[in-house]
Amino acid sequence: MAENQSPLAFEKERLRETVALATEQLADARTYNEKNKADIIAAKQDLRENTSHSIANLSGSDGFEMLAELSQYTNAITDKIKDFETLENRIISLENMIKAPYFARIDFKFDDEEDFEHIYIGRNTLEKEDTFERFVYDWRAPIASVFYRFVLGEVYYDAPDGRITGVVNLKRQYEIKDSKLQYFFDTDVQIVDEFLKKLLSQNTSPKMKTIVETIQKEQDLVIRDMESDLMIVQGVAGSGKTSIALHRAAYLMYQGLSTKLSSSNIMIISPNYLFEQYISSVLPELGENNVVSVIFEEIMTTVLKRENLQSRHQFLETIITNTSYQNVIKNSIVYKTSPAFMKILDHFIQDIVSKWIPFEDIYYKGTCVVTKETLKEKVASRPDMPLGFRLEQLEDYILELVNIHVKGRIKYSETNKLKRQIQNFTEINVFHLYRRLMCDKRYFCKLTHTHKLSEDMNAILAFTRNSLNSHMLYYDDAIVLTYLTLKIYGNHHYKRIRQVVIDEAQDYYPLQYEIFKLLFSGSKFTILGDVNQTLEKQETLSLYDHIKAILARKKTALITMDKSFRCTNEILEYSLRFIAHRPEIKSFNRQGEAPACYEAADENTFVKQIQAEIDRCIAKGYQSIGLICKSEKNARSLYALLKESVTLELINSESISDLHGVSIIPVYMSKGLEFDAVLICDVDQTNYRTQEDKNLLYIACTRALHRLNLFCKGRKSALL
Secondary structure, three states, rough: OOOOOOOOOHHHHHHHHHHHHHHHHHHHHHHHHHHHHHHHHHHHHHHHHHHHHHHHHOOOOOOHHHHHHHHHHHHHHHHHHHHHHHHHHHHHHHHHHHHOOEEEEEEEEEEOOOOOEEEEEEEEOEEEOOOOEEEEEEEEOOOHHHHHHOOOOEEEEEOOEEEEEEEEEEEEEEEEEEOOOEEEOOOOOOOOHHHHHHHHHHOOOOOOOOOOOOOOHHEEEEEOOOOOOEEEEEEEOOOHHHHHHHHHHHHHHOOOHHHOHHHHHHEEEOOOOOHHHOOHHHHOOOOOOOOOEEHHHHHHHHHOOOOOOOHHHHHHHHHHHHOOOHHHHHHHHHOOOOHHHHHHHHHHHHHHEEEEOOOOOOEEOOEEEOHHHHHHHHHOOOOOHHHHHHHHHHHEEEEEEEHHHHHOOOHHHHHHHHHHHHHHHOHHHHHHHHHHHHHHHHHHHHHHHOOOOHHHHHHHHHHHHHOOOOEEEEEEHHHHHHHHHHHHHHOOOOOOOOOEEOHHHHHHHHHHHHHHHOOOOOOOOEEEEEEOOOOOOOOHHHHHHHHHHHHHOOOOEEEEOEHHOOOOOOHHHHHHHHHHOOOEEEEOOOOOOOOEEEEEEEHHHHHHHHHHHHHHHHHHHEEOOOEEOHHHHHHHHHHHHHHOOOOOOOOOOOOOOOOOOEEEHHHHHHOOOOOEEEEOOOOOOOOOHHHHHHHHHHHOOOOOEEEEEEEEEEEOOOOO
């Protein structure tokens, strides 16, 4: 700071210089990319004009040379397009940087130096290209961790070359909008509560926002952890679990230069498409694109190569609304995904060769070339290899024996005829095999080592037999078939993935974690969950011990996050009544109105109460208002009542929405989302009765940031 220059004047000048540098680099990048675009167009024109003769003559004697010439042109175009795309991303980054280049500053003095250095921290790096003077440090840079983790005084950070120590004598935070400095303040605590409270008091946005300005110390430790092969986070509702996971993914990619990790090596497994869309802007805002994101049904579709799968949402809707079969559906998925049933499946796979494959003697022109016993022995002799691969090799083995028998090569038509015969026993229909297992009660009893099945087990087998005759593959059976297919054929999917992020960990069953282990055998995992937010089952903290045991990674860390940043004190306190063993959840101490429950004697009163509450929320300026129902069936009924008088959107398993305005949504689709105001619209005694229903109420209540109220026709649930 120049002598006699005030801190405000210094900061305004520093901001002006930073914006000017970013503006200059933006202009250069745009100019260079216009040239890139022209070069790509010209290269494509050259390709058309100079290689048309090569394409026409690829089958000729000079085909190889022609192909090499063609490859040179296409490689050049590919390289130019890659450069163009990289620079386009940089242009977007610079455009955002001009609006708000940084959000924090620390004054840091290295132990072996005398002067303090101003370290400005933003979402991306900005430096002078000729002198390499760093104007802004990326929030993921090692030195930036000092801002998140330390108060003033002696500090350290871990760099690639080792631990760096020093002293910080200033921590400053900024609010910058459209290149203008709104305000700044100095602090000697980690994050000023009033600043964070101000951010949390704002209305929510249609999509999840980044939290780089407000990352807490315990969150930063998770984000920057590079040692753990399995990082598990148990976080209460509103603790920022998902944000932390996404920022962790961005951090891992930032470290990619040293770890050789790119966006194509990371996969995020989301609970549903709506949530996938909700989080879709976080990584691009942090400067990272192209991370693979899937839901579990997509994984099953890829492995099983079939489309008619029941989604998890359809499965949950069936459980919630079909009271007749509710218990057997729950019992079925719990049993079929249990370690006990997995052992049965593994024994079944071992029996396939001896009991379930119809091997045949192979004849060629009346002579037996190889017997079925020999084929069976050959397949059984390599139990270390996937069965599907062994059977595939068997086809080549038989054809080779036939060629040896005729002392030459048989005709193409005869080869095809022989292959069709061989494929009668080398191609396995996993679905048909599984159906035979579940329909052969005597054989099933043998695998379970019992002579008589329990009443529950008989009901599960009967239910499964009916399900397998349906046009749709049900969710529990799809999980089992995915496991069987991977065990029989091995894993040919997702080989590039080295980091997997799994959200809503409590919603998955043991067999699904076995599937993750098979699919991502060489990957590290970040797993996030909340055992209090289960839907159709009950979970305890022992869940994470089971996950550790299944995934069996060398170094595991379990982090508990017990501070909620989403709800007001009053909403959080109300929500906690639905948790049986009340955890120690800390609120961020934000005040609001206490939730209330409104009972209506008739439908007309019920509709008027909800309309009045929506009007109050709109008058308060709330931009997202969630009307949460227990099921999609209830949501559709409410939509029919309100659609003529209220502008709203019905969210269901097929819809994609930006969650702006008034939305009606089933509770199981609301997980992970947040709304300025929440109206739980069906809290009568009929809908909410059980312990699982209490979990649903906890989930629904904790979606609210600022306002929560509950409504019902008739008598309210005793759970309230």
